[in-house]
Amino acid sequence: MESSTTLNSKVTVPPLQVVFEKEARERILAALDDCLASGLVASGKNVQAFENWWANDCRTKHGIACSSGGAALEIIMKALDVRGKDVLVPTNTFIATVNAVIFAGGNPIFLDVDPKTMGVNLEEMKRKTTNNTVAAVVVHIGGIMTPEMPMIADWCQEQHILLIEDAAHAPGSEVGGKRAGQYGIAAAYSFFATKVVTCGEGGMVVTNDDRLADRCRCIQDYGKKSQWESEHTILSSNYRMSEIDAIIGLAHAQRLEEFIAYRKTIADRYTEALRGVLELVLPAERSSWYKYIAFLPEEMDRARFRGTLKEIGITLPGGVYDLPIHLQPVFESYQLRGTLPVSEDVCSRHICLPIFSSMTNAQVEYTISSVRSLVQPF
Numbered sequence: 001m002e003s004s005t006t007l008n009s010k011v012t013v014p015p016l017q018v019v020f021e022k023e024a025r026e027r028i029l030a031a032l033d034d035c036l037a038s039g040l041v042a043s044g045k046n047v048q049a050f051e052n053w054w055a056n057d058c059r060t061k062h063g064i065a066c067s068s069g070g071a072a073l074e075i076i077m078k079a080l081d082v083r084g085k086d087v088l089v090p091t092n093t094f095i096a097t098v099n100a101v102i103f104a105g106g107n108p109i110f111l112d113v114d115p116k117t118m119g120v121n122l123e124e125m126k127r128k129t130t131n132n133t134v135a136a137v138v139v140h141i142g143g144i145m146t147p148e149m150p151m152i153a154d155w156c157q158e159q160h161i162l163l164i165e166d167a168a169h170a171p172g173s174e175v176g177g178k179r180a181g182q183y184g185i186a187a188a189y190s191f192f193a194t195k196v197v198t199c200g201e202g203g204m205v206v207t208n209d210d211r212l213a214d215r216c217r218c219i220q221d222y223g224k225k226s227q228w229e230s231e232h233t234i235l236s237s238n239y240r241m242s243e244i245d246a247i248i249g250l251a252h253a254q255r256l257e258e259f260i261a262y263r264k265t266i267a268d269r270y271t272e273a274l275r276g277v278l279e280l281v282l283p284a285e286r287s288s289w290y291k292y293i294a295f296l297p298e299e300m301d302r303a304r305f306r307g308t309l310k311e312i313g314i315t316l317p318g319g320v321y322d323l324p325i326h327l328q329p330v331f332e333s334y335q336l337r338g339t340l341p342v343s344e345d346v347c348s349r350h351i352c353l354p355i356f357s358s359m360t361n362a363q364v365e366y367t368i369s370s371v372r373s374l375v376q377p378f
């Protein structure tokens with residue numbers, strides 16, 4: 001972390017900052033120049049290099065690059081053919097997790113979450129499983145993988161339920177000796193602009209299953225038999241990634257370990273300074289540290305807390321999800337208000353502290369001292 005500067009009122013803290021340093025930009029520009037000079041900008045050797053790098057980092061066999069994290073989820077759900085079947089999904093997630101099930105013709109069955117991890121637990125999965133359940137999605141919120149992952153994977157296998165990981169937040173996260181992406185039959189990643197690794201827009205499916213990988217690749221490209229064969233075997237759309245995105249994504253991905261290590265120093269400092277001040281939501285093992293999540297004391301008003309910090313120059317990022325999906329207007333007809341009470345509570349009460357690769361020591365310390373001045377230790 002950048003050496004400490006004297007704390008003063010001039011320090012401001014943005015919710016997030018994405019930085020491509022000079023050296024990284026130069027490497028990207030050189031690769032882009034090569035690519036443009038070749039005239040080959042559709043999916044090619046750079047997409048393949050990104051796929052190989054990512055699959056290798058996830059310790060999986062196949063990587064299938066695509067246009068977004070949402071596309072990755074849609075591809076997986078279509079490839080697994082969940083039509084007419086129930087798919088367990090947490091309500092504390094981004095809408096793409098749920099939409100993917102619906103777009104593939106499945107029925108999302110909402111799961112409440114565990115406040116210790118902000119994700120699902122096995123007990124709730126068992127409670128909501130019926131004879132029509134074919135698949136379940138686990139979302140590693142903020143990079144946190146539940147320590148129940150090995151048990152969840154074993155149980156899904158016993159029950160013949162396909163386990164899918166929405167790992168959009170969790171590149172490099174680990175639990176029980178496995179990395180995000182290794183537990184499920186398939187996992188989806190996002191490279192949206194706010195993510196730990198980004199190329200502006202992009203996504204990736206990873207899987208160890210050869211047949212599923214082939215189906216995903218086909219669905220990613222209009223259901224074509226292969227890239228340059230216009231024989232369409234599955235009804236599908238365009239979810240492809242271009243060489244331009246892959247060049248940027250791969251260059252950023254190659255710095256993942258560095259990003260995680262830096263985020264971890266910030267997270268460790270928050271934990272050391274704010275334990276006993278906020279109720280912290282911490283990973284059991286390795287996290288990408290996409291988000292640093294904590295609960296305010298129950299009597300504190302979150303909007304007022306955010307507003308006060310903003311007045312002194314600290315803009316907190318939004319909550320991971322401030323509204324669970326079952327309460328989104330688009331799902332009003334499901335009439336589930338009040339039925340998933342833990343998610344309704346955690347979504348409305350948690351905060352995320354700023355955490356990003358270019359955050360300075362002064363910004364971290366200013367955030368800590370400001371939070372401490374507003375919250376009475378317990």
Ligand SMILES: Cc1ncc(COP(=O)(O)O)c(C=O)c1O
Nearest residue numbers: 068069070094096168190191192
């Ligand atoms: C948990 C989760 N899943 C899926 C997505 C979708 O990713 P994208 O925005 O790349 O479509 C996001 C995006 O923020 C996400 O947070």
